[in-house]
Amino acid sequence: MKYVPLPPVSIPESDQPRLDEVVRQASADRHPVAAFLACELSRASVLSARDFPTDAVTLDRWVAFRSDRGWRPERRLLVCPQDYRLPELHLSVLSPLGAALLGLRVGSEIAYQSIEGVRHVACVESLGGPSRSPVATSLHSI
Template sequence: MQKHIFMTQSDYERLSSMLADHAAGRQDLKLLEEELDRADIVDVRELPADVVTMHSVVRLRDLDSGEQKTYRLVYPSEAGRGESSLSVLAPIGTALLGYRSGDTIEWTVPRGVKRLQVLEVLYQPEAAGAPPV
């Protein structure tokens, strides 16, 4: 059984709109749609500060290699605007959305199962009081 994830109403609406604007059948869109389907939509005031939302900066550890990386989760149009930007349509980006510090994310890749742990949400726009983008 998949874990429920948290998502703000504004992230949900913008991501849903993005899905509606693109061609159906794309695998990256299908995976994002599945994430949206299992999301618990929460009020910004009730959102825990350690949940990965759009524009969050998160530190991850690869549980197999021990390598740590920091990413900023962005919309596809913002990807590539900095070496740590990660599109929500990238497999890791889709997998990260809505998870919390301490959570482990597992998904199947061509070489097997990839496992990442969310070590820390370094920045979450909602917790910082930033307006929705």
């Protein structure tokens, strides 16, 4: 796999307390993704709502992404672990992929490791909710 440099990460200051609590609880529970999420947050620029880019991945926002250069993007709502309900709709920020995508801008790609230690690359394709395509409609009706 090719070398993928670390892209810049930005988070809105309104998300910081929730993300800090996720890391605190995950670290206490010895969650395998806690250190990675903490590392991503430590290198993130924390921006006011006014200065936050509209094309960056945040909590409670839909993100379309490709993992390992898949042929079709997947679309999920990035959520805190306590809000995770359906794998077809949600992506936990405490998953390796969710932690990797947090704060990236559309067009950015990042390398990350699965819990099993396998290296992957994800790319942010777009932001926003599901369209009315047949796939999105079937996900939306769940």
